[in-house]
Amino acid sequence: MGQLIAVEGLDGAGKNTLVTELVDRWRRDGLRVWTVTFPRYGESVTADLAAEALHGQHGDLRESVYAMALMFALDRADAADEIRAAVAAHDIVLLDRYVASNAAYNAARLSQEADGEMVEWVREVEFHRFRLPVPDHHVLLGVAPEVALDRAARRAATDATRPRDLYERDTDLQLRVDRVYRQLAQSMWMSPWLSTADGDPAELAQRLLDE
Ligand SMILES: Nc1ncnc2c1ncn2[C@@H]1O[C@H](COP(=O)(O)OP(=O)(O)O)[C@@H](O)[C@H]1O
Numbered sequence: 693m694g695q696l697i698a699v700e701g702l703d704g705a706g707k708n709t710l711v712t713e714l715v716d717r718w719r720r721d722g723l724r725v726w727t728v729t730f731p732r733y734g735e736s737v738t739a740d741l742a743a744e745a746l747h748g749q750h751g752d753l754r755e756s757v758y759a760m761a762l763m764f765a766l767d768r769a770d771a772a773d774e775i776r777a778a779v780a781a782h783d784i785v786l787l788d789r790y791v792a793s794n795a796a797y798n799a800a801r802l803s804q805e806a807d808g809e810m811v812e813w814v815r816e817v818e819f820h821r822f823r824l825p826v827p828d829h830h831v832l833l834g835v836a837p838e839v840a841l842d843r844a845a846r847r848a849a850t851d852a853t854r855p856r857d858l859y860e861r862d863t864d865l866q867l868r869v870d871r872v873y874r875q876l877a878q879s880m881w882m883s884p885w886l887s888t889a890d891g892d893p894a895e896l897a898q899r900l901l902d903e
Pocket residue numbers: 701702703704705706707708709710843844847890891
């Protein structure tokens with residue numbers, strides 16, 4: 693059985709960059725590594741619909757916090773068996789965003805804290821009803837929100853395929869998401885959380901293997 697690790701953080705925090713570096717490093721070391729990014733755009737209709745809603749389509753879908761949370765959760769529910777099989781066949785399964793994204797973003801949308809109703813609803817729906825595997829570890833890539841916001845804005849300016857969505861353009865929302873993420877990490881929500889401010893892959897790769 694491999695380790696299931698979820699990497700979390702704000703839009704533009706550098707999750708994708710960090711995950712790519714960790715996967716390369718561990719594979720060079722001979723470990724069997726499998727990775728998936730949520731939302732699974734292009735593979736999951738509900739993920740695509742949610743992203744389109746965040747870019748202004750599908751009427752008032754985006755206004756419902758619970759509907760948006762459910763769209764992202766259904767994407768994961770559909771991937772549950774694949775993740776379980778990957779954990780059985782690999783040393784490490786690395787997830788770029790997972791259930792905690794839904795907890796942090798939707799609690800933040802409702803101005804709730806990590807001990808509020810939304811985080812509990814996400815836990816109940818995703819881990820209990822959808823039976824998603826619980827990560828062995830979470831990693832919070834906790835760069836300062838201003839840094840993440842700046843990176844997301846620069847990425848949008850230089851990459852025409854990555855315009856900022858509704859959440860990325862909402863600075864107050866990102867600040868509240870950051871706060872909920874830190875509370876989730878502090879309370880070790882569902883499993884131990886490792887927090888890193890700079891995402892040094894060498895150090896993090898070792899810390900995760902040492903755990
Ligand atoms: N450690 C870093 N230092 C500087 N820029 C970075 C770093 N990590 C990522 N970036 C840049 O910031 C932007 C967002 O990174 P990305 O990995 O796509 O973030 P996320 O997946 O969290 O949205 C990208 O343009 C990336 O090249």
